[in-house]
Amino acid sequence: GxxxxxxxxxxxxxxxxxxxxxxxxxxxxxxxxxxxQEPGAGLQLLTYIFSNMDMKQDQRLTVLLxxxxxxxxxxxxxxxTGDSAIYFCAESLRSGYSTLTFGKGTMLLVSP
Amino acid sequence: xxxxSQTPSNKVTEKGKYVELRCDPISGHTALxxxxxxxxxxxxxxxxxxxxxxxxxxxxxxxxxxAVRPExxxxxxxxxxxxxxxxxVYLCASSLDRASGANVLTFGAGSRLTVL
Numbered sequence: 119g120x121x122x123x124x125x126x127x128x129x130x131x132x133x134x135x136x137x138x139x140x141x142x143x144x145x146x147x148x149x150x151x152x153x154x155q156e157p158g159a160g161l162q163l164l165t166y167i168f169s170n171m172d173m174k175q176d177q178r179l180t181v182l183l184x185x186x187x188x189x190x191x192x193x194x195x196x197x198x199t200g201d202s203a204i205y206f207c208a209e210s211l212r213s214g215y216s217t218l219t220f221g222k223g224t225m226l227l228v229s230p
Numbered sequence: 231x232x233x234x235s236q237t238p239s240n241k242v243t244e245k246g247k248y249v250e251l252r253c254d255p256i257s258g259h260t261a262l263x264x265x266x267x268x269x270x271x272x273x274x275x276x277x278x279x280x281x282x283x284x285x286x287x288x289x290x291x292x293x294x295x296x297a298v299r300p301e302x303x304x305x306x307x308x309x310x311x312x313x314x315x316x317x318x319v320y321l322c323a324s325s326l327d328r329a330s331g332a333n334v335l336t337f338g339a340g341s342r343l344t345v346l
Contacts, residue, residue, distance in 0.1 A: 122272070149332045160234070160321060160337035161273065168332070206272050215261060216333050217286065220272035 122221035124207055129227045136194040138224045140207030143188060147209040150183060151218065152192045155204045164192070164205075194226075202228045232256075234338035236322050242344045243312055251307045251341045255324030262305050263335060264297055265321040273321055279305060280327055312345045319343075 121143040130136045142150070148169050153161040167174045167181045167190075174181045180193040194201055204223040210216035235254040243249050255262050260281055265273035275289040279299045290296075294312075299305040309316055319342045323335040 151332075153337075158339070160339045161323075161335075163334060163336070166332045166334070208272075210333055215278075215280070215285070215327055217263070217275045217278060217289075218273075218333065218335060219275070220265075222270065222272045 122207055122209055122219055124205075124221040124224045126222065127225050127227070129229065130197050132197060132199055132228055132230050134197055136197045136201070136226055136228075138192045138194075138205050138207075138226065140190040140192075140221055141188055142190065142207070142209050144209065144211060145185075145188065146211055147188075148212055148216070149210045150181075150190050151208040151210070152179075152181065153206040153208060153220075155206065155223070157203075161206060197226075197228050199228045199230060202226055234322055234324055234336055236320075236338035236341050238341055239339065240342045240344075242346065244346050245312060245314060247312050247345075249309050249312055249343060251309075251320050251343070253305045253307070253322030253324075253338060255303065255305070255322070256336055257303075259324035259326055259336075260302070261325045261327040261333075262299060263323045263325075264305070264307050265323065265337075267319045267321055267340070269318075276307070276320075309343075312343075314345050317343055317345045 151166040152164045178195045207221045208218040262279040264276040267273045278286040282302045294310045297307045319340040323337045
């Protein structure tokens with residue numbers, strides 16, 4: 119079955135790096151995604167990674183994927199107060215159309 | 231439109247009433263999804279449309295929930311005989327229906343439903 123787990127809360131100081139972790143159970147996941155949700159807003163796609171990659175970098179964001187351990191992480195460099203939000207990890211089981219299964223989200227709080 | 235539009239943004243209703251939630255996807259997006267997000271939870275899949283037809287409705291919790299997309303664009307999620315447990319934010323998302331590659335969903339801001 120599909121199950122995506124995340125730690126619930128992370129607190130960092132402005133300027134530090136943040137690392138948000140996610141584990142998933144289905145080894146047949148093809149793509150893994152990170153979404154950001156700010157208060158009162160919908161989910162915004164930050165980045166995604168194909169399952170045959172182990173790293174993807176996009177400006178301040180670095181995604182690491184350990185397929186053997188079914189572990190995904192999102193590193194945010196030089197975290198800013200505007201990065202405070204809930205971050206969701208999601209997986210899809212097929213390429214192209216596939217429903218996304220989301221974790222419960224990690225609340226990131228960035229203090230000045 | 232420029233983004234996914236959902237109306238109403240907030241809906242308060244009484245237990246037992248009927249509600250409709252509307253989603254207007256990004257123009258040209260053939261795939262449309264409904265998700266439900268309860269407090270403190272991640273989005274849970276409800277139903278997916280490919281064009282006008284429901285390609286996957288396995289997430290609908292029971293027969294009180296129904297959704298339509300008659301012209302392949304706007305979709306309406308309908309909930310009959312609402313219960314307090316239906317209170318949640320209902321999220322709509324759309325995407326280009328691709329045969330391969332990442333499924334990039336664009337979400338609307340959601341419709342917050344409160345059943346008293």
